[in-house]
Amino acid sequence: MNLSKTYLCGIFGYPISHSASPAMQNAAFKALRLQGIYLPFEISPDELQKAVESIRFLHFTGINVTIPYKEKVIEWMDELNEGARLVGAVNTIHYENGKLVGYNTDAPGFLESLKRELKFEAKGKNIFLIGAGGAARAVVWALIKSGISSMTIVDKINDKAEGLAGSFSSKCPIRAIPYDSDWQTFVKNTDLLINASPVGMKDSDDTPIDLGLLHQKMAIYDLIYNKHTKLVKTARRKNLKACSGLGMLLYQGVLAFEIWTGQKAPVGVMRKALMKHLGAKH
Numbered sequence: 683m684n685l686s687k688t689y690l691c692g693i694f695g696y697p698i699s700h701s702a703s704p705a706m707q708n709a710a711f712k713a714l715r716l717q718g719i720y721l722p723f724e725i726s727p728d729e730l731q732k733a734v735e736s737i738r739f740l741h742f743t744g745i746n747v748t749i750p751y752k753e754k755v756i757e758w759m760d761e762l763n764e765g766a767r768l769v770g771a772v773n774t775i776h777y778e779n780g781k782l783v784g785y786n787t788d789a790p791g792f793l794e795s796l797k798r799e800l801k802f803e804a805k806g807k808n809i810f811l812i813g814a815g816g817a818a819r820a821v822v823w824a825l826i827k828s829g830i831s832s833m834t835i836v837d838k839i840n841d842k843a844e845g846l847a848g849s850f851s852s853k854c855p856i857r858a859i860p861y862d863s864d865w866q867t868f869v870k871n872t873d874l875l876i877n878a879s880p881v882g883m884k885d886s887d888d889t890p891i892d893l894g895l896l897h898q899k900m901a902i903y904d905l906i907y908n909k910h911t912k913l914v915k916t917a918r919r920k921n922l923k924a925c926s927g928l929g930m931l932l933y934q935g936v937l938a939f940e941i942w943t944g945q946k947a948p949v950g951v952m953r954k955a956l957m958k959h960l961g962a963k964h
């Protein structure tokens with residue numbers, strides 16, 4: 683064991699008790715025999731600035747940031763990487779050389795998962811996205827960077843879909859369609875349907891689209907990570923490529939670990955820890 687370096691890491695959120703990241707990151711430290719610890723910190727909104735300052739004072743190695751602070755912490759970063767700047771959200775902070783550097787690993791984490799789990803090549807494809815909240819922003823940027831052909835977005839709150847489409851429309855043909863329109867019919871031309879809404883999280887939830895609209899040429903990515911939703915299960919029964927958001931959660935953590943330690947993350951160990959923590963049936 684290398685005792686010369688201790689990795690002090692954690693996650694800021696509110697609430698935070700649900701977080702699976704401590705299990706995943708601590709398993710990674712253990713597997714690589716690194717001296718490191720990753721702790722959950724529940725930070726109330728009026729304590730957030732002090733908490734971010736404490737990263738400097740206590741010499742943390744790095745911090746993950748989750749709901750509802752990914753946008754807010756940006757103002758206290760000394761530097762942002764390109765992804766964090768363009769997505770407008772930081773989920774990983776690295777304290778390096780006396781500077782707080784903000785990264786967004788949700789976006790590349792999503793792409794990694796898309797490639798590895800769904801074996802989906804995004805370049806030149808038409809995408810349909812349901813939900814235009816914080817997670818959707820990272821997904822949109824990641825896909826645009828991959829050279830998709832077009833994207834259509836719908837959200838229960840039309841302004842959100844329009845805002846998200848508007849902020850990337852100079853980079854790719856991307857449109858928002860009103861929720862009270864016949865939007866489900868647009869799904870028939872899509873290569874990849876993404877659910878970035880919370881619909882499906884609860885067992886009593888309906889599906890975000892009519893399952894009769896699934897067709898043989900489409901793949902499904904559901905960002906919900908604690909289970910396979912009805913949408914994913916039905917798609918798989920129809921022999922479509924479909925996966926949950928577990929891989930996105932995993933790879934955002936893998937990339938954060940690699941930023942903090944400079945070492946290759948033990949992906950298999952992290953996946954196992956995540957699944958054990960979530961009790962996920964994947």
Ligand code: NAP
Nearest residue numbers: 813814815816817818837838878879880905907927930931
């Ligand atoms: P969010 O900011 O609340 O955004 C979700 C958006 O979807 C909201 O605008 C919501 O509108 C809208 N919506 C709700 N029901 C809808 C429907 N039936 N049709 C269309 N839009 C609908 O949440 P988020 O942070 O982006 O998270 C979204 C989902 O992604 C959650 O399930 C979360 O667990 C998951 N997630 C996964 C990962 C991962 O690593 N796999 C990472 C982040 C998030 P209202 O506000 O009006 O409900």
